[in-house]
Amino acid sequence: MKDNVTHKNKKCEVWAVGSGKGGTGKSFITSSIGIHLASKGKKIVLVDADFGAANLHTFVGVGKPQNSLTDFFEKKTPLKDLVVNCGVSDLGLVAGSMRSFEAENIKSQQKVKFFKHINQIETDIILIDLGAGSHFNTMDTFLLADKMIVVVAPELTAIENLYQFIKSAFFRKLRLVLDAHGLKTTFQETWKDREARGIKSLKDLIEYLICVSPQVRDIISREMSDFNLHIVVNQMRNGQDVFIGSSVKSICMKFLGFNARYSGSVEYDESVTRCINRKQPFMVTYPSSPVARAIGKLSENLLEGKEIIIGKNGSAY
Amino acid sequence: MEAHTEEYNKYFKVLELSPKAAISEIRSSYQRLKTLYSGDSIAITAVSDDFSEEQRQNILSQIEEAYTKLSDLFKNSERIVDGKPKNYKSVILDDSLRKYVADIASFTGSELRKIREKLGIELHDIAGFTRIRRQYFEDIELERFSGFSSEVYLKGYILAYAHYLSLDPAKVANDYIARYKAWKDSDNGSNNGKLQSAFRNQEDNNR
Numbered sequence: 243m244k245d246n247v248t249h250k251n252k253k254c255e256v257w258a259v260g261s262g263k264g265g266t267g268k269s270f271i272t273s274s275i276g277i278h279l280a281s282k283g284k285k286i287v288l289v290d291a292d293f294g295a296a297n298l299h300t301f302v303g304v305g306k307p308q309n310s311l312t313d314f315f316e317k318k319t320p321l322k323d324l325v326v327n328c329g330v331s332d333l334g335l336v337a338g339s340m341r342s343f344e345a346e347n348i349k350s351q352q353k354v355k356f357f358k359h360i361n362q363i364e365t366d367i368i369l370i371d372l373g374a375g376s377h378f379n380t381m382d383t384f385l386l387a388d389k390m391i392v393v394v395a396p397e398l399t400a401i402e403n404l405y406q407f408i409k410s411a412f413f414r415k416l417r418l419v420l421d422a423h424g425l426k427t428t429f430q431e432t433w434k435d436r437e438a439r440g441i442k443s444l445k446d447l448i449e450y451l452i453c454v455s456p457q458v459r460d461i462i463s464r465e466m467s468d469f470n471l472h473i474v475v476n477q478m479r480n481g482q483d484v485f486i487g488s489s490v491k492s493i494c495m496k497f498l499g500f501n502a503r504y505s506g507s508v509e510y511d512e513s514v515t516r517c518i519n520r521k522q523p524f525m526v527t528y529p530s531s532p533v534a535r536a537i538g539k540l541s542e543n544l545l546e547g548k549e550i551i552i553g554k555n556g557s558a559y
Numbered sequence: 560m561e562a563h564t565e566e567y568n569k570y571f572k573v574l575e576l577s578p579k580a581a582i583s584e585i586r587s588s589y590q591r592l593k594t595l596y597s598g599d600s601i602a603i604t605a606v607s608d609d610f611s612e613e614q615r616q617n618i619l620s621q622i623e624e625a626y627t628k629l630s631d632l633f634k635n636s637e638r639i640v641d642g643k644p645k646n647y648k649s650v651i652l653d654d655s656l657r658k659y660v661a662d663i664a665s666f667t668g669s670e671l672r673k674i675r676e677k678l679g680i681e682l683h684d685i686a687g688f689t690r691i692r693r694q695y696f697e698d699i700e701l702e703r704f705s706g707f708s709s710e711v712y713l714k715g716y717i718l719a720y721a722h723y724l725s726l727d728p729a730k731v732a733n734d735y736i737a738r739y740k741a742w743k744d745s746d747n748g749s750n751n752g753k754l755q756s757a758f759r760n761q762e763d764n765n766r
Contacts (some may be wrong), residue, residue, distance in 0.1 A: 297761035443609040489595050489602035492575060496618050497606060 255442045256360060256368045258387035260411075262403025264295075264374035265477040266395040270524070274537045275299035275544070277525040282334040283539075285365040287325055287334040291383055292373040296338020302328040302497060303523045306333070306345065312339035314359070315352055321359035328419040330526065334365065353379065357386050375403075376410035385415050389544060391472045391505070394490060396483040401490060408498060409444045412469060416448075419465055420458070428454060445498070472544060475507040483507075484552055503549040506540025508533055567632065570625035581680060582630075583687035589626040596622065652678075652725055660726060666734040668702035674724055675700075689719040696720055699735070704742045713739055 259272045269292070278285045290298035290311070299306055307326045315320040325334040361369055370387065372380045384390055390411070394404045420429040432439065432450060442448050448466075452459045471494060475487040487504040492504040511533045517524040525534050543549055571578045574588045594618050595603065603610070652660060656677055663670055675682075682700075686693035695716045698706035707713040714732055719732035 372760065398599070398601045398605055401602055405606050445609070485591075486600075486602055489600050492592060492595060493602055493606055495575065497614070536593060 254361070254363065254365050255389065256370065256387045257389040257391055258370040258372055258384045259391045259393060260372040260380060260384045260407060261374050261393040261400070262376065262405070262407035263395075263400045266374070266393045266400050267514075268374065268393045269298050269301050269371050269395050270518070271474055271476055271508070271537070271540075272369050273298060273523065274534075275541045276333055276369050277302065277444075277523055278534075278538050278541045280330050280543070281525075285332045285334075286364050287336065287368050288328075289336045289368060289370045290338030290478070291370050291380075292338055293379065293509060294373050298371050299335060299337050299533075300518060300521055302330065302333065302335060303521050303526070304328050307335065307337040309341040310337040314356065315339070320362075322363045323392045323479070325363065328523075330523065332481055333403060334363075353382055357383075359438055360386075360431050376407050378394045378414060381411050381414040382418075384411055385418070389472055390470065391544065393474045393476050394486070395477045396475060396479065396486045401486070404490065405493075405498070408471065408494065408500070412466075412498075412500065413444055413447075415465060415469070416451075416462070417447065419461060420451075423457075423461060425458065425461075428458065446539060448499070463540065466499055467501065471500055471502040472505040474500055474505055477510040477511050478507055487550070488552060503543075503547070505543045505549055506536060507550060508536040508540065567629070570628050573621050573625035574629070579679070581684035581687075583684050585626065585629050586688070588623065591620050593619070661765065665737075666726070666731045667737075667738065668700045670719065671724070671726075671731070674698040674726070678724060680724070685720060685723045688723060691716055691719055702738065702742075704735075704739050707739070710736060710743075 257275075259268055259275075261268045273288060276288045280286045288302065290296045292298070293311070296310070304326070309319065309324050309326070311324070314321050314324060317524055321336065324336045326337065327333075328335050360370075370383060372383055392404055392407065394400050417429055420426065428451075432441070432447070432454070435441075438445070439450055441450055448462060452462055473487050473491055473494070475483065475490075478484060478486075479527055484507050491502040491504045494500050509532060511531065512535065513528060513531070514524050517527050524531075525537065528534055539550070568578050571580060574580075574585060574592065576584055576588050580588070596615055602604040654676070660674060661676070675685075682693045685691075685696055695706065697719060698704075699713075699720060704713075707716075712738060717732050717735050718728045731742050
């Protein structure tokens with residue numbers, strides 16, 4: 243798979259942050275993790291890959307940079323030359339391309355190049371802010387990452403879209419992996435005749451494919467155990483909301499069959515919106531607020547592969 | 560816990576725990592998952608379109624099975640504490656530890672601590688299960704007798720502690736209370752200690 247090729251000799255880790263639904267605070271979480279880790283001595287580069295609605299720069303308190311990903315895709319400017327400094331030391335930013343509405347139609351060759359270039363940026367961690375939703379460009383970038391992070395808010399629609407996002411990501415991965423093993427037709431034909439075969443869901447598809455041959459079974463079981471999700475609950479409004487993360491994690495594992503970690507939970511705070519409106523980075527403005535402490539804990543959990551533990555009374559630590 | 564087979568690891572996985580989890584964690588994880596899969600949390604509702612009743616029941620029975628098997632791993636017995644029956648789940652002592660315990664002439668705080676550490680049990684496990692403050696168990700092990708307002712309370716705590724470790728509660732309590740009495744009759748059990756315990760009781764009332 244291309245992942246293995248591009249990841250060879252790589253120096254940095256790539257973390258991608260996605261969410262099924264807009265408005266869950268994904269860009270806020272991404273930028274805040276970046277600011278926190280930069281303050282702890284890590285070199286961070288944020289990449290705004292939300293091709294439709296790029297405004298990650300606002301979250302780190304800088305104006306719209308002159309150059310953006312559009313220059314990479316249209317003028318072939320090397321990605322590393324597009325990194326601009328933010329107000330925070332050790333934090334770089336590759337701005338998104340608001341103008342380029344066609345960006346959603348990036349050709350697959352360009353994407354492969356984008357993945358290669360990302361790994362050439364000299365830094366410790368690259369944090370990619372993805373567009374909300376399950377577009378296949380978003381999926382491919384998500385699947386490229388060393389850490390796949392999903393942000394969800396404690397509301398029904400956000401959770402529904404999150405499951406959809408996760409399923410789409412694995413569907414895409416399944417297709418790419420089987421392609422890479424020369425099993426493209428197996429996948430395509432199964433999917434084409436899905437109705438006749440009684441395949442109604444991703445789970446049905448997986449169960450069907452597993453029975454096709456031992457080779458396919460081994461590929462799928464390996465890919466499923468490699469598929470690690472890191473769940474973040476944002477905008478918690480009450481003490482019970484912290485349990486949403488463990489519930490979602492449980493369903494990802496028991497129902498969808500993937501590995502999942504509950505990496506952190508962040509409460510709702512209206513001063514976050516106030517900071518965004520004033521173009522102030524929240525983490526710099528309110529470094530000792532409960533939200534900033536939760537972001538700190540979340541960042542360290544992600545770094546160390548740990549997860550939060552919930553006490554009997556619902557307190558997360 | 561010794562000798563975890565693949566099978567037990569599977570049960571721990573069903574309850575989403577590490578194989579080192581204590582009985583208190585097993586219990587709370589079981590309760591949480593059971594509530595989740597039998598209830599209508601938005602995390603479940605969001606997936607209900609492709610979640611059949613049959614699958615839900617299947618998951619619930621897996622959770623149930625895992626809990627039953629793991630509880631069997633820890634011994635299940637009915638005990639009487641302070642005249643009230645309590646369902647205590649305690650740990651199993653292996654042969655070498657049983658021999659070690661049998662050789663103890665008199666249970667002291669430090670002996671109890673040694674046994675607990677050999678079993679790999681944390682104080683908060685006992686506290687979580689018995690719903691008695693962890694501080695009291697620490698005081699028991701360190702023989703900080705001034706932390707107890709009366710013998711009756713101490714006896715309750717020491718019985719709960721001994722049950723949890725699968726020790727003979729009557730023997731442990733007898734030995735230990737004798738040490739408490741000896742301390743009380745000496746100079747140590749004077750005003751200072753009483754003040755401390757009165758203060759702690761006040762805290763308890765405020766909780």
